[in-house]
Amino acid sequence: MNLSKLIIISIIMLLTISSNAQLKRTAFINGKIYTVNPKQPLAQSVIAEGNRILFVGSNKDAQRYINKTTKVIDLKGKLMLPGFIDGHTHFINGGFHLIGLKLHDLTSKKDFVDAIKNYVKGKEGRWITGGRWDHENWQDKTLPTKEMIDPFTPKTPVFLKRYDGHMGLANSYALKLAGITKDTPSPEGGLIVKDPKTGEPTGILKDNAMDLIDNIIPEHSDVEYNEALTAALNEAKRFGVTSIEDMSYTTDESFEKQLPTYQNFEKEGKLTVRVATRMPIKTYKKFLKDGIEYNFGDDFITLGSLKAYADGSLGSSTAWFFEPYVSDKDNYGLPNDIFKNGNFEKWALDADKHKLQICVHAIGDKAVSSTLDVVEKMENENPNWDRRFHVEHAQHLKPQDIPRMAKLGVIASVQPTHLMEDGNWAVKRIGKERLKYMHPYNSFLNAGVIVDFGTDFPVVTLNPLVGLYMAVTRRTSDGKNPNGLEPQEKISIEQAIKCYTLNSAYAEFQENKKGSIEPGKLADFVVLDKDILTIDPVKIKDVKVDMTVLGGKIVYKAD
Ligand SMILES: [Zn+2]
Numbered sequence: 203m204n205l206s207k208l209i210i211i212s213i214i215m216l217l218t219i220s221s222n223a224q225l226k227r228t229a230f231i232n233g234k235i236y237t238v239n240p241k242q243p244l245a246q247s248v249i250a251e252g253n254r255i256l257f258v259g260s261n262k263d264a265q266r267y268i269n270k271t272t273k274v275i276d277l278k279g280k281l282m283l284p285g286f287i288d289g290h291t292h293f294i295n296g297g298f299h300l301i302g303l304k305l306h307d308l309t310s311k312k313d314f315v316d317a318i319k320n321y322v323k324g325k326e327g328r329w330i331t332g333g334r335w336d337h338e339n340w341q342d343k344t345l346p347t348k349e350m351i352d353p354f355t356p357k358t359p360v361f362l363k364r365y366d367g368h369m370g371l372a373n374s375y376a377l378k379l380a381g382i383t384k385d386t387p388s389p390e391g392g393l394i395v396k397d398p399k400t401g402e403p404t405g406i407l408k409d410n411a412m413d414l415i416d417n418i419i420p421e422h423s424d425v426e427y428n429e430a431l432t433a434a435l436n437e438a439k440r441f442g443v444t445s446i447e448d449m450s451y452t453t454d455e456s457f458e459k460q461l462p463t464y465q466n467f468e469k470e471g472k473l474t475v476r477v478a479t480r481m482p483i484k485t486y487k488k489f490l491k492d493g494i495e496y497n498f499g500d501d502f503i504t505l506g507s508l509k510a511y512a513d514g515s516l517g518s519s520t521a522w523f524f525e526p527y528v529s530d531k532d533n534y535g536l537p538n539d540i541f542k543n544g545n546f547e548k549w550a551l552d553a554d555k556h557k558l559q560i561c562v563h564a565i566g567d568k569a570v571s572s573t574l575d576v577v578e579k580m581e582n583e584n585p586n587w588d589r590r591f592h593v594e595h596a597q598h599l600k601p602q603d604i605p606r607m608a609k610l611g612v613i614a615s616v617q618p619t620h621l622m623e624d625g626n627w628a629v630k631r632i633g634k635e636r637l638k639y640m641h642p643y644n645s646f647l648n649a650g651v652i653v654d655f656g657t658d659f660p661v662v663t664l665n666p667l668v669g670l671y672m673a674v675t676r677r678t679s680d681g682k683n684p685n686g687l688e689p690q691e692k693i694s695i696e697q698a699i700k701c702y703t704l705n706s707a708y709a710e711f712q713e714n715k716k717g718s719i720e721p722g723k724l725a726d727f728v729v730l731d732k733d734i735l736t737i738d739p740v741k742i743k744d745v746k747v748d749m750t751v752l753g754g755k756i757v758y759k760a761d
Pocket of ligand 1: 290291292449658
């Protein structure tokens with residue numbers, strides 16, 4: 203044997219030894235492990251080696267894999283689940299919300315005005331954004347106006363969005379900077395609300411009209427982005443969320459700003475959630491140029507998925523329906539302009555042909571139906587591939603569209619926590635009949651639709667326990683539905699957990715990598731302080747996370 207061969211062999215041996223030595227083992231023993239793997243639903247122990255799962259089984263069998271260097275964690279009988287995968291977040295935006303102005307829980311207009319007044323102090327002249335207000339929480343449920351905030355913001359531009367992100371309140375200074383006057387026409391798919399007497403803008407801008415101001419707000423600095431992502435990651439850890447789909451990017455620029463923030467955190471080992479990104483559909487050609495298809499990336503960041511809007515929201519009365527709003531007989535909602543001008547269909551068919559995944563925000567029944575029409579065209583015109591098209595929200599459906607979704611393999615990416623608030627007032631907007639097919643989770647599952655759970659954070663809390671609670675109880679926050687709003691649509695806790703783990707992984711094309719606790723998959727887990735499989739379902743929302751494990755490492759531990 204010549205020397206060079208020998209050197210190569212010894213290098214290989216060294217590498218093998220050192221790589222095995224580097225792979226740390228952590229044993230989680232003595233737990234109730236609910237795996238979401240139908241072949242082995244329950245176990246007592248799980249052992250992680252490096253970032254993957256090595257073993258799942260009994261305490262006794264686990265002993266064979268435990269040696270002197272293995273870190274052993276006694277779960278003391280507590281429930282362990284696969285880490286939660288949130289199928290719909292605005293993650294970095296959520297971080298900005300966590301560190302910024304908070305108006306959501308205020309119960310009066312006076313508190314709203316006072317909170318803004320206090321927040322503005324010391325920040326005069328800087329853009330004041332965020333807020334997430336909700337006029338439905340106020341006694342007087344009328345929309346706010348610019349006059350309420352103008353007196354203390356003469357030279358401070360303010361643009362505060364409603365919590366659903368479908369309308370915003372601008373002050374006079376912001377309107378002036380954006381050049382919006384009584385003569386400015388509303389853009390396609392948007393509305394500049396004007397005073398019926400004077401014709402002056404009231405300060406409220408809906409849907410696409412918000413772009414007029416969003417486009418002139420300066421970008422956050424890199425430091426601010428880092429602060430926001432850090433805040434969002436801390437929130438995810440404490441709620442046991444180990445993966446997210448990020449729908450944040452409304453513009454190309456925001457994507458180009460946020461992606462490097464994630465990448466830098468990954469390089470520095472600080473990224474404690476796995477991120478599936480969604481780029482705005484109008485920019486899909488960038489992916490074609492780089493030859494990127496669906497699920498492109500590594501264990502932490504993936505690209506190759508697109509987001510589009512079909513309509514607005516129920517709260518803003520802009521969700522697009524076949525029948526008008528009960529409270530406003532001329533209003534059928536606002537289809538997004540790309541649905542009206544044909545661009546959506548054109549872009550979607552082309553992107554789909556190149557194997558990019560598409561996710562469409564559709565809340566009203568007409569928005570869902572119109573989206574499915576385009577998916578049918580994809581089926582007919584494009585190569586038959588496992589496209590895993592998403593309808594995001596899918597809140598209101600024509601009953602016949604549910605089996606249609608199943609047949610087309612379209613994923614319902616839904617957010618049960620929305621029902622908690624929306625359920626309080628939805629009947630005023632759409633009447634009793636349409637309420638029957640509002641958030642129809644049981645009907646989806648019975649028809650064979652894959653349901654993927656998420657939150658829409660920061661529209662609502664990132665806490666998955668609240669979502670699970672809502673899916674199994676359907677109790678609205680006003681306390682008026684103790685047995686659940688449309689109780690026939692409740693699902694079991696086991697079904698709900700699957701929607702929040704394995705189904706969400708499937709929605710990202712990653713069901714072979716994560717979403718259940720089985721050997722070979724990523725070691726992402728959450729340990730809860732109560733057993734949600736057996737406690738009274740109404741208590742699920744108060745259950746806390748004890749421990750969050752990402753790739754075999756404990757990233758959060760309750761004290
Ligand atoms: Zn959203």
